[in-house]
Amino acid sequence: MRLLRNEALESGDARLGTRFWIFPQPPFIPGYEQPDRVWLPILRDEIGPGPSDALMYVVDPLSDKQPYGLDRLPPFDGARRSPAGPGPDRHFDNVSPTSREFLSVHAYACVHFVLDIWQSYLGRPVRWFFDQTFPRLEIVAFVNWDNAQAGYGFLELGCSDTDGILRPYALNFDTIAHEVGHLILLSETGVPAIVSRAADFFPFSEAFSDAVSLISFLHFGSAIDRLLRRTRGNLLLYNELNRFAETSPEAQVRLATNFRRMSDVTGEVHDRALPFVGAIFDTIVELYHRELVARDCADSRLLDIDLRGLSQRDFDEFRAATAEAFQMKPLIFELALASARDTVGQALGASLRTLDPTTMRLDQAATAVIAAAQGGAAEVLEANFAWREIIGRR
Template identity: 50%
Template structure:
């Protein structure tokens, strides 16, 4: 069944892209953060690739009423049957809370990038007058049920009125984050790769894309104890 799952295929293609960009460490694939970073970045390739399907984006936003933080096709990486998935991009893991297992250790980095996509999306909605400014005042990194309901309250009615504008703001967030990652990845050194160094390069690259993007990346990587 995994061979029929787009997320899984895109994830594996992501590994191939990363290998082509900065190769492998001399000490092997288990050296330092190389393996966990590869897993996180391949999950992000999968996530961002999904957002390039027009019909998929329409379905995503329609099903979640514009609230990307509820369980949905985007944050559930490699959905299985029912409400199961291989990993969640919208997780609250910090580096001090994960194990050395490469997939578990990958989660804070994935979560930080996902949070940045949502932060940029929310900021764009507010800037364009599509959502109440209270939306950007909610800390999305550690939500409880009442916070989740507040986000839905602030997005659902506006989304139903102007769904195509919400889609445009998500496209903007997708492209800004993807561009920052694409500019940072070729600068990585496989023999000296750590989450901290990778995050610093992403922040540096994102500053050239949009200063606000760099600020959000820095904030989210710091909260995850990566920077």
């Protein structure tokens, strides 16, 4: 179990890694103004200026750069700002979060943080799908463009413009984690040979990337803590978990707690991804409830009724009971959520290698995730995918 990985390493010795700051949510979100200090499991002498290492490097173009595309690929060969470097102790938490260099340092830290989590779930290192052409991923810290994208050899980050306020996606963990999700998926399944209208690779890719963003966010000890305190342990409330894409460059805000089924959505890839993301979110919440019930922290009726059709009265009762238990045993709630998170993360990770990117359909992806699930998680996933009409009822 990897609960509170940041703190777990905090007291460790210098050989364990390198310190960075990460904002678990963009700093303009109330409650998230302060970054978390994290230890990345990469040695200080393995990180060069940029930052850069054997897997990736960051560039910050000096003037406006055209976004990459089919006919425009890395490496970036224009003029760059001077690369960000570490402090005298060779850690990167000396870089001020308000400085320009911080964009590069933060983007780098987020990519590593997410990659490290998913390599744990996969049980092996991710090998970039483009490594025959480009040995390293190029991260472009800032492009004057309202989008973020990952592609063949690159991950580049633009900025949103809200009433003249520019908000770089380099400071947006959700956005970066989502894009890293696309890179992980392609690296595990390979690139689809042809883009078939009948296949679901792209909707699945959006769903998987949203799940990567959500599950990776739940690896910040401070985020779990804040989330549970604010909801007093009740994840049925509206909360951070379903705000995770609110400034996403993707076409629409995607809510992990949506109630959409396959018969409610269009063929547009982000829309078609929604029921799958919803099933993943519901499964995390349900496994969390199971843990709470098993540890005597919640009413066992939580497991028997359809939470989507909960009456206000039942909801209020559950909320009161959960809040009381949370006050007594907050640590048990953290453990329960971390366990639910990891069970779903491992099932998702283990399913990837069994998928054929060229022909796969969402029902095949769902079946692969169910097959890869451990313990009682399979039946919960199965029921949720069936409710979403992704698979038939069995």
